[in-house]
Structures are given as structure tokens and as C-alpha cells.
């Protein structure tokens with residue numbers, strides 16, 4: 001088996017465990033995994049159109065619309081006019097939807113425990129590998145663009161000589177290491193294409 005097939009097998013095993021957990025967690029709240037994901041997305045990212053939700057979660061518009069209809073019927077989501085476009089509607093989580101989303105947005109203990117079992121060097125290498133893999137998948141348009149440090153205007157890769165904390169976040173004005181490179185950050189601001197390219201190159205080269 002090649003190294004890539006071996007890693008893909010490992011990722012698939014982890015994916016299976018996560019899917020099983022997502023089904024059982026969502027099931028206890030009487031939701032499907034897609035409905036649960038939409039609810040968590042709206043609470044974490046704020047009001048959005050159905051098309052934007054579908055794109056962010058990499059599902060078809062009809063799958064997202066169907067899930068939203070159920071969420072609206074259950075009073076977890078409501079549709080309101082988009083202040084920027086009177087013909088469009090935005091999805092908002094209701095108060096009960098918010099409460100539910102906070103209960104759903106918790107990673108399984110088994111997964112967190114398995115990650116905690118890695119030592120700091122392994123966690124840093126793992127995060128670096130994930131960032132590079134997600135970047136490559138984005139380039140191939142296999143997954144939606146993520147709010148990662150590497151594409152953020154606040155990111156300064158390898159700005160410090162400290163090997164343990166070489167990167168800098170200009171938003172919080174602090175140094176951090178590879179294990180803390182964010183894969184989904186609420187403060188992310190997309191950098192210009194040329195800055196993103198420079199950051200990616202610097203991050204990949206210095207990590208090699």
C-alpha cells in the first residue's frame with residue numbers, strides 16, 4: 001500500500017467514527033446530521049442565505065433547502081428578509097435553535113482524548129499536515145474555502161526566530177506555533193490573492 005493510500009485509509013476510519021458520532025448526537029436532538037450542521041453553521045457564522053449555507057457545507061442546494069424547511073418547521077430557524085436585497089431571505093437561528101446548536105457543537109470526548117494522546121511535537125506536525133492537505137483540496141475545489149490562518153490578512157508566517165512559536169497573528173498581536181494554526185477562525189479576514197500566495201509559499205517552504 002502506498003503512503004497516500006495508507007493515510008487515506010486512516011482518515012476514512014476517523015471520518016467513519018465522526019459520522020457515527022454525528023448521527024447519534026443529531027439523533028438525540030431529533031435532527032439529521034445535515035440539519036445539525038446547518039444550525040451550528042448559522043450560530044457560529046451568523047445569518048446566511050440557503051445558497052451560502054449549501055456552499056459552506058458542500059451539500060446541494062436542494063439538500064440544504066429540505067433541511068432548512070424542517071428546521072423552520074421545528075422552530076429552530078426562521079426566515080427573514082435580507083436587508084441588502086428585499087427579494088432574498090436570510091436564515092436566522094431562533095433562541096431554541098441557538099441553545100440546541102451549543103449542545104451540538106461539542107467534539108466527542110473520544111476524539112479529543114485521542115488528540116490529547118499525541119505529544120506536542122506530533123500535534124504540531126499533524127496540524128501542519130492538515131493545513132497543507134486542506135489547502136491542496138481547496139486548490140482542487142474539492143472542499144469549500146476555509147477560514148484558515150494561511151489565507152488570513154493577519155497571518156505572518158515564520159515572523160519569529162522562536163522555533164516553538166514562529167508565527168504571528170496581527171489581530172491579537174501574539175506569536176504562536178504550528179499546533180495553534182487555526183483551521184476555522186471567526187476573526188479571519190481573507191488576504192489579497194498575492195498575499196495569500198506568499199503566505200502559503202512561506203508556510204510550506206519553512207515547514208518542509
Ligand code: SF4
Pocket residue numbers: 147148149150152153154155156168169170171172182185186187188189
Ligand atoms: S485572525 Fe485568526 S485566522 Fe487570522 S491570523 Fe489570527 S488566528 Fe489566524
